[in-house]
Amino acid sequence: MEPVIEARDLAMRFGEKTVFKNVSFDVRRGEIFVILGGSGCGKSTLLKLLIGLHRPSAGHARVLGEELGLLTGQPRRHALSRIGVMWQQGALLGSLNLIENVALPMEQHSALPPEARIALARAKLGLVGLGDAGSKLPSEISGGMLKRAGIARAMALDADILFLDEPSAGLDPVTSAGLDALIMSLSRETGTTFIVVTHELQSILAIGDRCIMLDKSAQGIIAEGDPKLLRDTATDPTVRAFFRREAR
Amino acid sequence: MTEPGRFSLTDGAAVFEGTLDITAAAAMWRQVMQAAPRAIDARKITRLDSAGAVLLLEAARLHNATLTPPEDATAGGVLARMQKALAAAPPIAQAPQPDPVTRLGLAVIAGGQGLIRRIAFLGEVTQGVANTFWRPWRLRRVEVLRHLDEAGTRGFGLCMLLGALLGVILSFQSSIPMRKFGAEIFIPQLVGISLLRELGPLMAAIILAGRSASAYAAELGTMRVNEEVDALSTMGVDTVQWLVLPRILAAVLVMPVLALVVNITGLLGMALVMGSLGFPAALVLAQLREWVDPGDLIGGLVKAAMFGLAIGLIGCRAGLRAGGGPRAVGDAATSAVVGSIIAVVVMDGVLAVIFFRMGW
Numbered sequence: 321m322e323p324v325i326e327a328r329d330l331a332m333r334f335g336e337k338t339v340f341k342n343v344s345f346d347v348r349r350g351e352i353f354v355i356l357g358g359s360g361c362g363k364s365t366l367l368k369l370l371i372g373l374h375r376p377s378a379g380h381a382r383v384l385g386e387e388l389g390l391l392t393g394q395p396r397r398h399a400l401s402r403i404g405v406m407w408q409q410g411a412l413l414g415s416l417n418l419i420e421n422v423a424l425p426m427e428q429h430s431a432l433p434p435e436a437r438i439a440l441a442r443a444k445l446g447l448v449g450l451g452d453a454g455s456k457l458p459s460e461i462s463g464g465m466l467k468r469a470g471i472a473r474a475m476a477l478d479a480d481i482l483f484l485d486e487p488s489a490g491l492d493p494v495t496s497a498g499l500d501a502l503i504m505s506l507s508r509e510t511g512t513t514f515i516v517v518t519h520e521l522q523s524i525l526a527i528g529d530r531c532i533m534l535d536k537s538a539q540g541i542i543a544e545g546d547p548k549l550l551r552d553t554a555t556d557p558t559v560r561a562f563f564r565r566e567a568r
Numbered sequence: 569m570t571e572p573g574r575f576s577l578t579d580g581a582a583v584f585e586g587t588l589d590i591t592a593a594a595a596m597w598r599q600v601m602q603a604a605p606r607a608i609d610a611r612k613i614t615r616l617d618s619a620g621a622v623l624l625l626e627a628a629r630l631h632n633a634t635l636t637p638p639e640d641a642t643a644g645g646v647l648a649r650m651q652k653a654l655a656a657a658p659p660i661a662q663a664p665q666p667d668p669v670t671r672l673g674l675a676v677i678a679g680g681q682g683l684i685r686r687i688a689f690l691g692e693v694t695q696g697v698a699n700t701f702w703r704p705w706r707l708r709r710v711e712v713l714r715h716l717d718e719a720g721t722r723g724f725g726l727c728m729l730l731g732a733l734l735g736v737i738l739s740f741q742s743s744i745p746m747r748k749f750g751a752e753i754f755i756p757q758l759v760g761i762s763l764l765r766e767l768g769p770l771m772a773a774i775i776l777a778g779r780s781a782s783a784y785a786a787e788l789g790t791m792r793v794n795e796e797v798d799a800l801s802t803m804g805v806d807t808v809q810w811l812v813l814p815r816i817l818a819a820v821l822v823m824p825v826l827a828l829v830v831n832i833t834g835l836l837g838m839a840l841v842m843g844s845l846g847f848p849a850a851l852v853l854a855q856l857r858e859w860v861d862p863g864d865l866i867g868g869l870v871k872a873a874m875f876g877l878a879i880g881l882i883g884c885r886a887g888l889r890a891g892g893g894p895r896a897v898g899d900a901a902t903s904a905v906v907g908s909i910i911a912v913v914v915m916d917g918v919l920a921v922i923f924f925r926m927g928w
Contacts, residue, residue, distance in 0.1 A: 414895040419660070431594035432619060435601075440622045442657040443650050451657030459891065477590065478617045509649055 324349050324481055324513050325370065329379035332365055339365050340540045341378070345532050349480075352507050352514040352527050354547065357534035358562070363517045364408070366534065367485055370515065371405055372396075384480060401429040404474030408486045410466035412458040418445055418469050419454040425476040444472040448502060464495035471502065481513045482506075488523045500526045521565065525551065533559060571614060575600060581607035582627065588613050588620030600627050608635045616643035621650035629654075689885050693816065696808035706806075708814050715818030719780040723822075724829055726775055731830035734771060735759060735837025743845060752845060756852045757859035759838040763831055764864040765923075769872035770916055772826035773879060776819065777908035781883035784815050785904035788887025789897040797888065812888070816880035823876030824869040831868070871919055875912050882907045 323346035331341035339362040347353045355363050368374045370381050372388025380387055386399045404425075412421045422441035426432050432440065445454050448468040453461060461469070467487055474482050487503065488496035500523050507514055507527075518524060524531060524547050531550070533543040535558055543550050543559040551563035560566070573592030574585045582605035586592075600623060608628050613620070616638060624647065628635040637644050666674065700707045738759045746752050788811060791797050800807050835856070842852045886904035890896040 426590075426619075430590050430619070432590065433594070433597050436593065436597045436619070436623065436626075439626045439654070440619050442659070443618060443622050443625075443653040446653035446655070446657030447649070449656070451653070454657060455660045459896070478619075509645065 322349060323347060325353075325381065325383050325515070327370070327379070327381040330366070330369065330376045330381055331378035332362060332369060332374065333377040338539050340534060342540050343379070343532075343534075345541070345544065347481075347513060347515060347530075349513055350507065350511045351529040352503065352516060354524050354528035354531035355515065355517045355534065356519055356524055356528075356531050356547075356562075358519060358536060361534040361536040363519070363534055364485055367483055367515070367517045371403065371483055397429065401425075401477050402480045404477065404479035404482045406467065406470040406474045406482065406484045406487060408489065410458065410463075410470040412466060412469055412473065414458050417455050417457055418450060418461070418472075421458070421469065422473045422476050425473065429477055441472075441476070444476055445469065447475075447506075448472045449498075464491050464499070467491070467499060468502070471499075471506075475506070475510075475512070478510070479512065481515060483515045483517075485517045486519075487516060488518060488520045493522075496520065496523060497526070499523075503527050521563065533562065573613075573620070577603050577605065581605055581609055582633075583609045583612070584624070585612040585614075587615040588623065589615065589617045590619035593617075593619040593623040597623055601630065604631045605633050606631070608633050610638045610643075610647070611636055613638040613643050614640055616640075616646045618646065618650050621647045622654065625651055625654055685889070686885070689888075690881070692808050693812060693881065696806060696813050699806065699809055700813060706809055707817075708810065711814035712817050712821075715780075715815050716822055718783065719776060719818055720822035720825060723775055723779055723826060726779070727772060727826050727829040728833045730771055730775065731768070731833030732837040734767060734830070735763065735834035735839075736841055738762065738767070738834070739838040739841035743841070752842075753847065753851075753855065755842060756838060756855040760835060760856050760860040761864055763834045763838075764860060764868045766868070766916065766920070768831040768834060769823075769827040769868045769875060770912065771830045772823060772872055773875035773912040774909060775830075776823060776826060776876065776879050777883075777905050777912065780815075780819060781879045781886075781904040781908040782901040784880070784883030785886040785890070785900040786897050788884060789890030789900035792888060792890045793896060807888075812880075812884045815884055816877065819876040819880030819883075820873050821876070823872040823879075827869055827872035831865070867923060871916070874915060874919070878911045878915060879908045882911055 325345075325347035327346075328344050330343040332339040343366065355366055357363050365374065369376055370383060370388075372383075372391070375389045384399065384402055386395070388396070388399055388403075391399055412418070413424070416424070419438055419441045422444050423437040426437045426440060430437075442451065442454055445451055448471050450465060450468055450472065453465060453469075458466060458469070471482070471484070471487070474484070484503070488499050491499065503514055503516070504527055506512055514527075516523075516527065528547040530545060531543075531547045532541045533550070534540065535542040538558075542556055543554060547563075550559060554560050554563060571586035573588040573596070575596050576583050582600060582603060588610075605627065608624055610616075610624055616624075624635060627633065637647050739755055742755050742758050743752055746755060746758075788797070791811070797807055797811070800810060839849055839852050843849065883904040886900045886907065890900040
């Protein structure tokens, strides 16, 4: 199957500090790909690099055939309309209600009239189980609802790839499981590719088709493959400790 | 290559063909809605995205039309999924607007509740002051010094600039009519009294409101949004003593100094203008000594301290009552500045009447 993301020899340095180096992987269309690892290993930095917010210190990352960080003007707008990002805290605009937040990408990237944008935004919120919360402001809803609204906004334009940064962090187990179920059903029903950054073990095992594991001390990838297989067969002590929740 | 989406109207039925994606849906949305079809035939749609599906479903809902789904299984799946999603998200009904009498009543109640909260806050601060007199070591002196530095020393430059400009402007503007009567020699008296009694404290208060009241509100508002204020409360820390008193004390102490800086630089600006009009500095000083009383200066500085108290109170209260989200912090900062300036002007008017009645 064709890769929708190709990362080759990526390195990221902030001044003297190397976050990671020699990071290479492919993501195939339609899979749920998890970037995992402990705190501070560079998961979110790698995500920002993939979506073009950071430039790599070395190597390159192509998303749908394009290096997003190098694009400008109309090609960049077009490429951005094909991806969606859910930020760790939702990152919804506080002055807009949920419908307006979800309709914002439609306003930027389509010629849909306002009434169409509202109807489509309602439907997207309905998809994530927030159909009755469209008129609420972000400050009026819970953390789990914020994340679900963030997903609704990310998939406003039927993006080919959805990037989710820590979707289940800080949520109760029931809400977290609900979010995992939502991601899996969207992946199954829409064929969307998901890149999920997380360190929530249960989530990784529940949703991940494939994963890479970053490690702070190794400054790069220390494991790659099916998360369940890694849990059962990994020999690397760091990987084993992570998947078996052992203190090190 | 996918076939672009088309739509035609046949015997009141809207027939769709080809790819109905977001671009096609945007192009034909208004046409379809204006056509008001009685039936929607989507059988020949080969590709459908969520925007296209919503177009079909909304057209069917708004015109009570029957909808025949696409024969293509994938497109049919998209339609079914979006139908389920829209069913879970009914259109938002507009809340009925209350009539004018109800609105007036609600406004009066809100005003009353706001007044009660203000009085309660004043009570909390008074209690905090009393507690501080009882246990003075609990006052965070380092915080007082930090706020004195931020509100005071860092504001001196602005006070000097605005004070000097105020003195220059007042002198020039008053020299124009006074020259007609040969009364330019009285400019130091006019500028001196108006600066020391009114304009110096007022200008300093506006500077403090703009710089510090907004900073107090933003800082405390952010702490409230981040639940730091709640954390302090649950640790048994008196939030008024910890957060509010250092700021208010700094505002009260720094305001007379700022007013003094505005006064001095304003008088220097006036002396400069008088010099350009041919009046030596010694003559200007003699005029000031003769006409401007130390009481004018002291009255102005007392007034400045009272302005500082009001600005500190309003800034802190605006921050502590901030709601949730980044917008709340902005609203708190705006309300602190606007509230402070209104309070200062009202207080200035009231104090002017009181001072006049008392013969000061």
